[in-house]
Amino acid sequence: MVDNLWSLIQTLRHTNPLILNMTNQVVMNTTANALLAVGASPIMAHEESEIQALTTQADSLVINIGTLDKLLVESMRLALQQAHSSHKPWVLDPVGVGASSYRTETVQSLLQFSPSVIRGNATEIRSLSADKAVLSKGVDSLHRSDEALNTAKMVSLKYAAVVAISGATDYIIDGERIVRIENGDPMMRLVTGLGCTATALIGAFIARSSTVFESTIAAVALLSVVGELVAKRAEGPASLQLLIHDKLYNITEQEFKDHLKIVVG
Template sequence: MENNLWNNYIQSVKDQSPLVHNMTNFVVMNNTANALLAVGASPIMAHAKSEIKEMVAISNAVVINIGTLDEDWSESMLIAAEEAHRTKKTWVLDPVGAGATSFRDEVLAKLLQFNPTVIRGNASEIIALAKANKTITKGVDSTAESNEAVFAAQSLVEKYRSVVCISGATDIIIDDKETYFVENGHPLMTKVTGLGCSASAIVGAFAGVSENKTESTVAAMALLGIAGELSEKISKGPGSLQMNILDKLYNISEKEFFENVNVSKK
């Protein structure tokens, strides 16, 4: 499995340099673009309604992140999701702050109609998205453990045929047949804004060049988690961690990946 994660996905992104169209939030645009460049992908950020369909057409994947949602961007996102669905293009939904406001939930309900290829969010967001039960959303941080969201994720998989990734101390990736657990990462990563958003973008890059959307998502989450683990050892705090993660995403070796990857399957 680990060999496949490297050769089939991590190396494939480096070799193919997929174009990833990010409709993401103001807070993380720079971080996201740099993370994509570091893993070998090519980022583009575009939100104008007049060019969305053309951008989707030339991209390997579309990533929609609703972090700093507004009325204009929501229209652009719906155009992108519909076009990606129509043309069978890989697209990833990051439901930032799901459950926090009725506006977010209304937009998310519309986006889900276009069957995201992958949905990646924290436990609270996945639970809110599935309306599996009531949970408190504290800003965009998770207030629920990732394993509590498994039932919610399974309901999303069943209804929308998406791969669902619940991010947390253990990342849980679920499709209609299997469940994977990625136990890589470090708690200090939660002190760097936008790493979850970077994770969604990297998932988009990996899924955009792969037929197996589940394994590619596992590979993306494992890579970022390992980069975080290794970077924490040489970092003095969240500022240097952010810088060191970018460097490690860029220069991580196959040997480092194999020595640190911690993935299991149920």
């Protein structure tokens, strides 16, 4: 599998897919730079009058609800209608779902457009279960990644989507298939928007791939390995963010394969 993951990284670098990001105001710059670093071409847009045309041009969509408003939600629905009709892959980041009824209702409406991938922290993934209320702390996770596994399996089967759970250990679930990534560094929690970066990278990897599960694994693995590699050189969260972008750009095959800690099943 490791060879296949590296092949997906190389393919992304050479194919330059166009990724339409309807993301939150906090992370637009860092998200765009991360996508450029791995070889994708980002476009950041949300205006209702152009969003369907841009969706048609894009290879995939990233939908991130971090900073919601009613106009943005309506544009997201228009984009997803177009994506659904033209079979475009898309990834949903349900940031802070469960923190308010508005977020929860918005996510439930977006899920009807059949996301290819859903990525969130453990609390966000647990909050996708309609039969339970989950205590949340804004956009922060209050649960370990493994505590969301049962919900992730259920959500994956219900929506026929790959589910990625981010945390100290990352999990990627496709129905009954589970992969665990044991890379990363605790300091990554102190950099705002790294989860959003993971979602954007997933959007890039699934853009021109027929293997959504492996493409999601490749995206999550790449960011986790990169974070672990550069954390030892970072003086703090600010320099860590910059070093992550550099290493996304220049990571070598040997670095990736030597440091990846992956468990299948």
